[in-house]
Amino acid sequence: MLFCDIDNFKRVNDSLGHDAGDELLVALARRLEGGLPDGCTAARLSGDEFVIICRDIGAVGGVDSLATRVAGLLRTAVPVHGQLIRVSASIGAAVPNGSGAGGEDLLRFADAAMFEAKRRGAGKVSLASPALMASADRQLHLEGQLRDALNNDGLTLYYQPVVASDGSIVTAEALVRWPHPDRGLLSPDAFLPVAEQGDLLRELDRWVLRTALKEAASWPESNGRQVGIAVNLAGLVPGGPDFVDTVADVVAEVGIDWRRVILELVETALVDLPSRTRHAMGELVQRGVRFAVDDFGTGYSSLARLKDLPAQIIKVDRRFVSGVGGDASDFAVARAVVDMARAMGRQCVAEGVETATQFHVLSGVGVNAYQGWLFSRPIPAREFRTILSMGPLHVPRSG
Known part of the structure; x- marks a missing residue:
């Protein structure tokens, strides 16, 4: 079995539209x-994924020969909407190893091998080794544990303050953690890939959204004003059929003020949205919800598309923030984003602010708010409530 994933397919959808993506998939299928x-036998599994089943691998010259042939078929240039699109595929291969693994196991092993191939770069092929198959089994076990944690409130939220120039807390971003019974406290890097492969991202987003808004609804005021709550969404995206209803139901359930809710999405999730989705998002905005573009500047869209993003907050990515004090290019990017955001009536939040130099440089170009270890690491809910009651956080003096 071969599991094929088209490299950088999302770029085609984001830059040329979903019709172009469909046209490309049809051409590759043919x-x-x-x-x-x-x-x-070839089949499209979902999205940009194809699966190929070979009933007699010896008759086609072996798994290496077949994988090379398939890689060649999917490494091509296809005319789409008047443009020549060059594509390739990451391919994972799995063969029965005599352990009694069934078709579902074989598909899982090939999928795991595909992810291994993708980690090595575009257009690579990887064969599921015994070690990789054992890893896939552990992944399945971890997925089951994560599913149980979601169903039994076995996760927890930490909060990182977003502060204004005077140190007052204006917002907090909810960050999920997993107190694993054997491996200790796990950060999202350790289990988001598990959630993605297990199709649990939407369920995880719902849990985080409901829990964060419920906890925030009882927060004390900070410096005489209510603090906003920001939730980063990965699986519950605006294009989904139940996006608006899910958000509205949770807000109604917990009784929080709409104006305190901020939904963060990566920029590619906000590009080329159909009018129906934009209208639905507009309904939430009219009620008071704000949308934030997370990690702006790292996606495929350009600065010129900033004006088209239906978001009120732009978050400057930490990789640009880290160098603003000494790297002219990073400073130029940060300043360009802030200037454009201001001209379009958007607010700018700088992520990953860790030094006084970064804070003062960003303050000088007009950043509205700051998030990073200079002010506070992500902290448990009880500790966050404590710092809310203590007044503004310390702001370093210039010079």
């Missing part, structure tokens, strides 16, 4: 149909 040897 290449597979016409180019595979006898005894092989």
